[in-house]
Amino acid sequence: MTRRTIAFAAAVTVALTAACGPSQPPPAATQPAPAPAPPKMPDVGLYVTNETSGDLTVIDAATLKIVSTIPLGKRPRGIVSNADGTRLYVALSGSPAAPPGVDEKTLPPPDRSADGIGVVDLQEGKLLKVLPSGTDPEQVALSPDGQQVYVANEDAARASIVDVETGKVVETFKTGGEPEGVSVEPGNGRVWVTSEEDGAVFVIDLKTKRSPRSIKVGPRPRSVAFLPDGSKAYVPSENGGTLTVIDVPKMRALKTITLDTGMRPMGTVAAPDGKHVYVSTGRSKMVLAVNTSTDTVVGSVEAGVRPWGIAISRDGATLYTANGPGGDVSVIDVMSMQVRQRVSVGTGPWGIAVVARAVPTPSR
Numbered sequence: 001m002t003r004r005t006i007a008f009a010a011a012v013t014v015a016l017t018a019a020c021g022p023s024q025p026p027p028a029a030t031q032p033a034p035a036p037a038p039p040k041m042p043d044v045g046l047y048v049t050n051e052t053s054g055d056l057t058v059i060d061a062a063t064l065k066i067v068s069t070i071p072l073g074k075r076p077r078g079i080v081s082n083a084d085g086t087r088l089y090v091a092l093s094g095s096p097a098a099p100p101g102v103d104e105k106t107l108p109p110p111d112r113s114a115d116g117i118g119v120v121d122l123q124e125g126k127l128l129k130v131l132p133s134g135t136d137p138e139q140v141a142l143s144p145d146g147q148q149v150y151v152a153n154e155d156a157a158r159a160s161i162v163d164v165e166t167g168k169v170v171e172t173f174k175t176g177g178e179p180e181g182v183s184v185e186p187g188n189g190r191v192w193v194t195s196e197e198d199g200a201v202f203v204i205d206l207k208t209k210r211s212p213r214s215i216k217v218g219p220r221p222r223s224v225a226f227l228p229d230g231s232k233a234y235v236p237s238e239n240g241g242t243l244t245v246i247d248v249p250k251m252r253a254l255k256t257i258t259l260d261t262g263m264r265p266m267g268t269v270a271a272p273d274g275k276h277v278y279v280s281t282g283r284s285k286m287v288l289a290v291n292t293s294t295d296t297v298v299g300s301v302e303a304g305v306r307p308w309g310i311a312i313s314r315d316g317a318t319l320y321t322a323n324g325p326g327g328d329v330s331v332i333d334v335m336s337m338q339v340r341q342r343v344s345v346g347t348g349p350w351g352i353a354v355v356a357r358a359v360p361t362p363s364r
Contacts, residue, residue, distance in 0.1 A: 038125040039068045045122075046311070047353045048322055048329055049076035049090055050346025051097070056090065056120065057329075057345040061313070061354065064331060064343055068125050074114040077350045078139035078182070079309075081122075082146040085357040088120040089149050091137035092130065110136065110155075117149055117162060122357055131167045134160035139223075139351075141182040141191065150191045152179040159193045159204060159212075173212055175202040181223035185248060186230035194221040194235065201235055203251065215251060217244040225268035225277050227292060234277045234290070236265030243268075243279065245295055257295055259288065267310040269319075271334075280307040280321050287321060287330075289337060299337040303330045309352040322349035 042060035045067070049056055054076060058068040078091040094114030096107040115137060116130035136155040143150070149162040152175075159179060161171040176195025179202070183192050191204040193212070199219045202212040218237020225234045226248065233246040243257040243265060259265060259281075265288070267280040276298075279288040283306055289299035305326030312319050312334075319332040322345075329349060331341040 041122050041125045041357060042067055044314075044354070044356045046320055046329065047079060047081075047088055047120075047355055048345045048349050049079050049309075049351040050348055051075050051077055051324070051350040052348030053346035055346050056088075057349070058125065059329065059343055059345075064341055066343070066345070069346065070120060070125060070127060072118050072120075072127055073116070073130065074111065076118065078137070078152075079351040079353045080140050080142045080149075081353055081355040082142060083144075085355045086122055087146075088118075088122060088353065088355070089131075089140050089142060090118040090120065090351075091133065091140050091151065092116050092118050093136050093138065093154075095136040095155060117151065119164075122355065129167070131162050131164070132169050133162060134158060134169055134172065138180050139182045141184050143184065144189060150182050150184070150193075152182045152193055154178055154180060157195075157197075159191065159202075161206070171209075173202075173204050175212060176200050176214065181221065181235075183224040183226060183233075185233075186226050186228060188230065192224045192233065194224060196220045196222070199237070201233075201246070213251065215246060215253060217246075217253065218242045218256070222266045223268045225270045227270055227274040227277075228272065229274060232292065234268055234270075234279075234292075236268055236279055238264045238266055238282065241265070243277075243290065255295060257290065257297070259297065263288070266308055267321075269310050269312050271312060272314065272316045278310060278312065278319055280310040282306050282308055287319060287332060287337075289334075301332060301337045301339060303332060303339060304328060304342065309350055311352045311354045313354055314356060320352050320354065322352040324348050324350060 044061040046059040056070040073092040075093040094111030117133045119128045121128045134153040137151045138154045139152045141150040151160040159173045163170045177197025181194035193202045200214040204212045217235045218240030220239040235244045245254045265279045266282045277290045287303045291298045303321045304323030306324045307321035309322035321330045328342045
C-alpha cells in the first residue's frame with residue numbers, strides 16, 4: 001500500500017468518526033422496582049380465615065378497617081395465635097367442602113398436598129411456611145409454651161401433635177369419628193377434642209400418654225369453652241340444641257342446658273372474667289349469652305348469616321363472629337347485646353381470632 005493510500009484511509013476514518021460524534025456508553029440495565037413493604041400489622045387485630053377464598057383478612061380492632069389480605073392456601077379454617085402475638089397457626093385442608101345435604105360420594109378426591117398448618121408471621125404480615133398436620137385438619141390449639149400445635153384430623157378420626165421447631169408430627173391419638181373442636185384445659189394442659197360422630201369429648205393427657213378418656217355429650221359437638229379457672233367446660237351440641245356443662249376436675253357432665261327450639265349451637269368462647277359463655281348458633285343466626293353461675297341463657301342477638309367462629313376482646317366488652325355465607329364479621333357490644341357494625345371480609349369467613357401483638361421496645 002502506498003503512502004498516499006494510507007493517508008487517504010486515515011482521513012476517511014477521521015471524517016466518519018467526526019460525523020458519528022463521540023461514542024456513547026451502553027444503556028444501563030433496567031433494575032426491577034423494589035417490592036412494596038408489607039403493611040404494618042395492627043397492635044390489636046382481628047384475624048379472619050376465609051374458607052372459600054383461601055386467605056386471611058386482617059382488621060385493625062381499633063378502627064375496624066381492613067389492613068391486609070394474606071393468601072394462605074386451601075380451606076383455611078381453625079386459627080390460633082401464640083402468647084406474644086407474633087405467630088398465627090391456621091388449619092389448611094385439601095379435602096373438598098361438604099356442606100349439609102351434599103352426598104360426599106359425589107365430591108372430587110382430596111388434595112393431600114394442600115393439608116397442613118400455615119404459620120403466619122404477624123411482624124411481617126405474611127405466610128412463612130406450612131407445617132405437616134396429618135390429613136384434613138379442621139381446628140387447632142396451641143400448647144401453653146407455644147411449642148406444639150394440636151390438630152383435629154376430621155377424616156382420620158385422630159388428633160395430631162405437631163412440633164413447631166422441627167415441623168414434624170410427633171404423635172397421634174385416636175379419637176371418635178369426625179373430630180373437630182380442639183381446646184387446651186387451663187392449668188392442666190390436657191387436650192380436649194370433640195367428636196361429631198360419637199357425640200363425645202375425648203380428653204388427651206399428654207403426661208401419661210394413655211388412650212384418651214371420653215365424656216358423653218350431645219349429638220354433633222363442635223367446640224369446647226373452658227372457664228378461665230378451669231372449673232367448668234361448655235360443649236355445644238349442634239344437632240341436639242343443647243350445651244353440656246362439664247365438671248372439669250371430676251371429668252363428668254354436670255348438667256345439660258336446653259336451648260330454644262331451632263337453636264344449633266356451634267362456636268363457644270368464655271368471657272375473660274368467666275361470668276359468661278357466648279355461643280354462636282350457625283344457621284340459627286343468633287349469639288347467646290349464658291350466665292355461668294346459673295347456667296341459664298340471659299341474652300341473645302341476631303348476629304348475621306350463619307355465625308360460626310366467635311371471639312371476644314381482651315377486656316370482654318366486644319364479641320366478634322365470622323358469618324360464613326354473609327361474607328362478613330359482626331362486631332357485637334356485650335353490654336347491650338347489639339350488633340354495632342359489620343365488616344365485609346373474604347369469601348366464606350370461618351374462624352376468627354383477636355390478637356394483641358407484642359410491640360418491640362425501642363432501644364435507648
